[in-house]
Amino acid sequence: MVGIMKLKLSLFLVLMITITQSAWTQGCSQCKLLAEQGSGLEEASFGSNINSGILFLMVIPYLILMFLFREQVKNIFSKLFSKKS
Incomplete structure (x- = not known):
């Protein structure tokens, strides 16, 4: 019974990783579109906007x-700072 659950969990994790990988790669087209639209902007302004978007997503x-x-x-921080040395 436990072996079947581990197999199902492993299969689920593999499927989720492969499915989400294709979803993550679609974001590159949005960055490309933004880069093409922003090519008329000054370099400092364009770079700042891209960096802000990346930081927001992170x-x-x-x-x-x-x-x-x-x-x-x-709880972790309260235990960490409440210990007296």
């Missing part, structure tokens, strides 16, 4: 995780 998953696990994170 930070959102961490904020979601912090929101979902805020109690556990709060």
